[in-house]
Amino acid sequence: MTEAGWIEHRRGDRELLGWMAPEGGGFVVIDLLGRPRTSPLPWLDAEEFLDDLGIGYLAERYRYADRPVRIGEVSTSGVTVIADEYGAASAVGAEPERFHLPFPVPADLLVAE
Incomplete structure:
Protein backbone atom coordinates (compact mmCIF):
# COMPACT_ATOMS: atom_id res chain seq x y z
CA MET A 1 0.00 0.00 0.00
CA LEU A 58 12.40 -4.11 -13.23
CA ALA A 59 14.08 -6.37 -15.84
CA GLU A 60 17.45 -6.34 -14.06
CA ARG A 61 18.78 -9.33 -12.16
CA TYR A 62 18.48 -9.06 -8.40
CA ARG A 63 19.61 -11.03 -5.37
CA TYR A 64 17.35 -12.10 -2.55
CA ALA A 65 18.22 -14.50 0.28
CA ASP A 66 21.62 -15.04 -1.41
CA ARG A 67 19.92 -16.25 -4.59
CA PRO A 68 19.67 -14.71 -8.04
CA VAL A 69 16.10 -13.65 -8.77
CA ARG A 70 14.07 -11.74 -11.31
CA ILE A 71 11.08 -9.52 -10.66
CA GLY A 72 7.91 -11.40 -11.59
CA GLU A 73 5.08 -9.13 -10.46
CA VAL A 74 4.93 -5.68 -8.91
CA SER A 75 2.05 -3.97 -7.18
CA THR A 76 1.43 -1.97 -4.05
CA SER A 77 0.04 -5.19 -2.55
CA GLY A 78 3.45 -6.86 -2.81
CA VAL A 79 6.25 -7.89 -5.11
CA THR A 80 6.93 -11.41 -6.39
CA VAL A 81 10.46 -12.40 -7.28
CA ILE A 82 11.34 -15.64 -9.05
CA ALA A 83 14.47 -17.71 -8.40
CA ASP A 84 16.67 -17.48 -11.48
CA GLU A 85 19.70 -19.72 -11.09
CA TYR A 86 21.28 -20.10 -14.54
CA GLY A 87 18.32 -18.45 -16.27
CA ALA A 88 15.89 -21.09 -15.00
CA ALA A 89 13.08 -18.56 -14.52
CA SER A 90 12.57 -18.31 -18.27
CA ALA A 91 13.02 -22.02 -19.13
CA VAL A 92 9.95 -23.63 -20.67
CA GLY A 93 8.27 -25.93 -18.18
CA ALA A 94 10.35 -24.73 -15.25
CA GLU A 95 8.64 -24.14 -11.95
CA PRO A 96 11.15 -21.94 -10.14
CA GLU A 97 10.69 -20.98 -6.51
CA ARG A 98 8.80 -17.74 -5.91
CA PHE A 99 9.20 -15.32 -3.04
CA HIS A 100 6.39 -12.93 -2.13
CA LEU A 101 7.78 -9.73 -0.67
CA PRO A 102 5.99 -6.81 0.95
CA PHE A 103 5.68 -3.38 -0.64
CA PRO A 104 7.93 -1.48 -0.29
CA VAL A 105 10.47 -4.23 -0.89
CA PRO A 106 12.86 -5.10 1.94
CA ALA A 107 16.41 -3.78 1.86
CA ASP A 108 17.82 -7.26 1.22
CA LEU A 109 16.45 -7.29 -2.36
CA LEU A 110 19.56 -6.04 -4.12
CA VAL A 111 20.52 -5.42 -7.73
CA ALA A 112 22.91 -8.23 -8.71
CA GLU A 113 26.38 -7.14 -9.68
Missing part, protein backbone atom coordinates in the same frame (compact mmCIF):
# COMPACT_ATOMS: atom_id res chain seq x y z
CA THR A 2 1.34 3.43 -0.86
CA GLU A 3 1.81 6.07 1.75
CA ALA A 4 -0.82 8.79 2.08
CA GLY A 5 0.28 11.80 0.11
CA TRP A 6 2.28 9.95 -2.57
CA ILE A 7 1.47 11.41 -5.97
CA GLU A 8 1.35 9.04 -8.96
CA HIS A 9 3.45 9.86 -12.00
CA ARG A 10 2.60 8.22 -15.32
CA ARG A 11 4.18 8.46 -18.73
CA GLY A 12 2.26 9.49 -21.86
CA ASP A 13 0.75 6.03 -22.41
CA ARG A 14 -0.55 6.07 -18.79
CA GLU A 15 1.98 3.46 -17.58
CA LEU A 16 2.72 4.10 -13.90
CA LEU A 17 6.38 5.03 -13.38
CA GLY A 18 6.34 5.69 -9.64
CA TRP A 19 5.40 8.34 -7.14
CA MET A 20 6.53 11.65 -5.78
CA ALA A 21 6.39 12.00 -2.01
CA PRO A 22 6.20 15.55 -0.62
CA GLU A 23 9.05 16.20 1.76
CA GLY A 24 10.18 19.56 3.03
CA GLY A 25 9.96 21.96 0.12
CA GLY A 26 10.31 19.30 -2.57
CA PHE A 27 9.43 15.80 -3.68
CA VAL A 28 11.25 12.50 -3.14
CA VAL A 29 11.01 10.09 -6.08
CA ILE A 30 9.69 6.63 -5.15
CA ASP A 31 10.14 3.80 -7.67
CA LEU A 32 7.70 0.96 -8.40
CA LEU A 33 9.37 -1.20 -5.74
CA GLY A 34 8.59 1.46 -3.13
CA ARG A 35 12.21 2.58 -2.76
CA PRO A 36 13.14 6.25 -2.44
CA ARG A 37 15.44 7.21 -5.33
CA THR A 38 16.28 10.83 -4.61
CA SER A 39 16.53 13.44 -1.94
CA PRO A 40 13.82 16.15 -2.19
CA LEU A 41 13.72 17.71 -5.67
CA PRO A 42 11.63 20.45 -7.26
CA TRP A 43 8.44 19.08 -8.85
CA LEU A 44 9.63 19.26 -12.46
CA ASP A 45 12.98 17.66 -11.62
CA ALA A 46 11.18 14.80 -9.82
CA GLU A 47 8.95 14.25 -12.86
CA GLU A 48 11.96 14.28 -15.17
CA PHE A 49 13.81 11.82 -12.93
CA LEU A 50 10.89 9.36 -13.09
CA ASP A 51 10.55 9.80 -16.85
CA ASP A 52 14.26 9.06 -17.30
CA LEU A 53 14.17 6.14 -14.83
CA GLY A 54 11.33 4.43 -16.69
CA ILE A 55 10.60 0.80 -15.80
CA GLY A 56 13.65 -0.94 -17.29
CA TYR A 57 15.17 -1.55 -13.85
Whole structure:
Protein backbone atom coordinates (compact mmCIF):
# COMPACT_ATOMS: atom_id res chain seq x y z
CA MET A 1 0.00 0.00 0.00
CA THR A 2 1.34 3.43 -0.86
CA GLU A 3 1.81 6.07 1.75
CA ALA A 4 -0.82 8.79 2.08
CA GLY A 5 0.28 11.80 0.11
CA TRP A 6 2.28 9.95 -2.57
CA ILE A 7 1.47 11.41 -5.97
CA GLU A 8 1.35 9.04 -8.96
CA HIS A 9 3.45 9.86 -12.00
CA ARG A 10 2.60 8.22 -15.32
CA ARG A 11 4.18 8.46 -18.73
CA GLY A 12 2.26 9.49 -21.86
CA ASP A 13 0.75 6.03 -22.41
CA ARG A 14 -0.55 6.07 -18.79
CA GLU A 15 1.98 3.46 -17.58
CA LEU A 16 2.72 4.10 -13.90
CA LEU A 17 6.38 5.03 -13.38
CA GLY A 18 6.34 5.69 -9.64
CA TRP A 19 5.40 8.34 -7.14
CA MET A 20 6.53 11.65 -5.78
CA ALA A 21 6.39 12.00 -2.01
CA PRO A 22 6.20 15.55 -0.62
CA GLU A 23 9.05 16.20 1.76
CA GLY A 24 10.18 19.56 3.03
CA GLY A 25 9.96 21.96 0.12
CA GLY A 26 10.31 19.30 -2.57
CA PHE A 27 9.43 15.80 -3.68
CA VAL A 28 11.25 12.50 -3.14
CA VAL A 29 11.01 10.09 -6.08
CA ILE A 30 9.69 6.63 -5.15
CA ASP A 31 10.14 3.80 -7.67
CA LEU A 32 7.70 0.96 -8.40
CA LEU A 33 9.37 -1.20 -5.74
CA GLY A 34 8.59 1.46 -3.13
CA ARG A 35 12.21 2.58 -2.76
CA PRO A 36 13.14 6.25 -2.44
CA ARG A 37 15.44 7.21 -5.33
CA THR A 38 16.28 10.83 -4.61
CA SER A 39 16.53 13.44 -1.94
CA PRO A 40 13.82 16.15 -2.19
CA LEU A 41 13.72 17.71 -5.67
CA PRO A 42 11.63 20.45 -7.26
CA TRP A 43 8.44 19.08 -8.85
CA LEU A 44 9.63 19.26 -12.46
CA ASP A 45 12.98 17.66 -11.62
CA ALA A 46 11.18 14.80 -9.82
CA GLU A 47 8.95 14.25 -12.86
CA GLU A 48 11.96 14.28 -15.17
CA PHE A 49 13.81 11.82 -12.93
CA LEU A 50 10.89 9.36 -13.09
CA ASP A 51 10.55 9.80 -16.85
CA ASP A 52 14.26 9.06 -17.30
CA LEU A 53 14.17 6.14 -14.83
CA GLY A 54 11.33 4.43 -16.69
CA ILE A 55 10.60 0.80 -15.80
CA GLY A 56 13.65 -0.94 -17.29
CA TYR A 57 15.17 -1.55 -13.85
CA LEU A 58 12.40 -4.11 -13.23
CA ALA A 59 14.08 -6.37 -15.84
CA GLU A 60 17.45 -6.34 -14.06
CA ARG A 61 18.78 -9.33 -12.16
CA TYR A 62 18.48 -9.06 -8.40
CA ARG A 63 19.61 -11.03 -5.37
CA TYR A 64 17.35 -12.10 -2.55
CA ALA A 65 18.22 -14.50 0.28
CA ASP A 66 21.62 -15.04 -1.41
CA ARG A 67 19.92 -16.25 -4.59
CA PRO A 68 19.67 -14.71 -8.04
CA VAL A 69 16.10 -13.65 -8.77
CA ARG A 70 14.07 -11.74 -11.31
CA ILE A 71 11.08 -9.52 -10.66
CA GLY A 72 7.91 -11.40 -11.59
CA GLU A 73 5.08 -9.13 -10.46
CA VAL A 74 4.93 -5.68 -8.91
CA SER A 75 2.05 -3.97 -7.18
CA THR A 76 1.43 -1.97 -4.05
CA SER A 77 0.04 -5.19 -2.55
CA GLY A 78 3.45 -6.86 -2.81
CA VAL A 79 6.25 -7.89 -5.11
CA THR A 80 6.93 -11.41 -6.39
CA VAL A 81 10.46 -12.40 -7.28
CA ILE A 82 11.34 -15.64 -9.05
CA ALA A 83 14.47 -17.71 -8.40
CA ASP A 84 16.67 -17.48 -11.48
CA GLU A 85 19.70 -19.72 -11.09
CA TYR A 86 21.28 -20.10 -14.54
CA GLY A 87 18.32 -18.45 -16.27
CA ALA A 88 15.89 -21.09 -15.00
CA ALA A 89 13.08 -18.56 -14.52
CA SER A 90 12.57 -18.31 -18.27
CA ALA A 91 13.02 -22.02 -19.13
CA VAL A 92 9.95 -23.63 -20.67
CA GLY A 93 8.27 -25.93 -18.18
CA ALA A 94 10.35 -24.73 -15.25
CA GLU A 95 8.64 -24.14 -11.95
CA PRO A 96 11.15 -21.94 -10.14
CA GLU A 97 10.69 -20.98 -6.51
CA ARG A 98 8.80 -17.74 -5.91
CA PHE A 99 9.20 -15.32 -3.04
CA HIS A 100 6.39 -12.93 -2.13
CA LEU A 101 7.78 -9.73 -0.67
CA PRO A 102 5.99 -6.81 0.95
CA PHE A 103 5.68 -3.38 -0.64
CA PRO A 104 7.93 -1.48 -0.29
CA VAL A 105 10.47 -4.23 -0.89
CA PRO A 106 12.86 -5.10 1.94
CA ALA A 107 16.41 -3.78 1.86
CA ASP A 108 17.82 -7.26 1.22
CA LEU A 109 16.45 -7.29 -2.36
CA LEU A 110 19.56 -6.04 -4.12
CA VAL A 111 20.52 -5.42 -7.73
CA ALA A 112 22.91 -8.23 -8.71
CA GLU A 113 26.38 -7.14 -9.68
